[in-house]
Amino acid sequence: FRRDESGWLGQDLRVFPTVGSTNHVLRERLKEENVPPGATIIALEQTQGRGRLGRSWWSPPGRGLYVSTLLYPPRLQHAGILSLLAAVALTDAVRRITNLTAGIKWPNDGIIQGKKYAGILVEAGTAPISWAIVGMGINVTGQVPGDIAHAITLEQAGAKKLTLELLWQALAHDLEARYESWLVEGNAGIIEAWRAYSVTLGQIVLAQGPFGQFTGRAEDVDEEGRLLIRHGSSLIPVSSGEVSVRAP
Template sequence: NPLLATRDLGRTLHCHGTLASTNELAFRLAHEGAEHGEVVVAEQQTAGKGRRGRVWVSPPGLNLYFSAILRPELPPQHAPELTLVAAVALAETLREAGAEAAIKWPNDVQIDGRKVAGILTEMSAEPERVHFVVLGIGVNLNAQREHFPEELRAQATSLSLELGRPVPRASFAAALWLRLEEWLARHQEVGFGPVRRRWKELSCTLGQDVLVRTARLEFRGMAEDVDESGALLVRTPSGSIERVLAGDVEQVRP
């Protein structure tokens, strides 16, 4: 890809037609010693994985599905920050392409309230050390309404639908990988602070009344902030602050 200006990210590319999931293959390659920055791309996925056991609809040819192998020097408890790093890079790249993208906590990237991209990070680690992180990203670039299953049509969109023109995949990927590499380097060098600040600027969740669903409970409140580890801080009607590390939020009317 002559457009690619990165140092490491995507310099070694594993391109496939059909894969079950790029995350799955990247995980295996990383296990076998693949290096930092190697990327797996597929034209289509037959079992694209979403967060919380969901599937990521991955029709052929239209969209971008990839997984990057990262070997960050980070204690494992900081690895979840990489998902927010990726969300920032994604939202910036979509904005640069002309769309009004925003991040819904923790890492859904939306345009006009509809999801355009998703991030799934998986890691292999010991208590003290991260072996590797697989950062999987799916971006709906050229999907049209009819490519989404009926039940997703109200909630999903593509960059092409929003811009009203086709989006070339190679140049979008090159722009995204460059931003991603820059944000990953900044995160590695100075930590989560600048990522968190930028995430907050790009977020559409803060300041909203939300319904929070975690594995264990469901409650309503006002999304006030993200803390220094990326957790969402929600003020409940009783005035207390709940710290949500993992879950889903849905905007509700006050």
């Protein structure tokens, strides 16, 4: 799993046969001093793979890329945007190295042919300095068990000769590129790319969160990555940390 070029993201890489969750291992590592930006954990298997909102992520050995990368974003108040940034970078990478038309379901599910092939979990904090961990679970080879609804692997979707290494190298490159342009240019470029990849905008969705639930049309995302849902005469912003959307 070597990073194949001079980039910084993923140069500090630790690969494990099996872990509870890659986000958790990286978070433990943050207790060490001087962990470099771009430090990455890859596992061949996760026994406690996690998704958003405490959900579990199926992560069987050798069949997916389970990867977490550490960033030190200067503007932590905009952590929600990193969730979209990661999904955009993943979509860039998958489209570049396969013939698949990958899309994004808000905020950051990787979708192909209406089914989910990847989940992203961003965790962030401020001690000892602003940090964010971008974790991804990507289904690559084999088949997803039937009891996980609406799921697919890249191979099932038709990707040819795709290896975990090739996907990792493409992802490291594109995540680094999107992150660097975000640092310089801010949120607008990420939002624009996200809109172009979105399979959610224009759809009627059921939003579920701490407020209960409501149905409306997903009209847009705002400059911080919140989904704007039309409900009667109001446009309700919902944030990725607490709300999930699905077809009603």
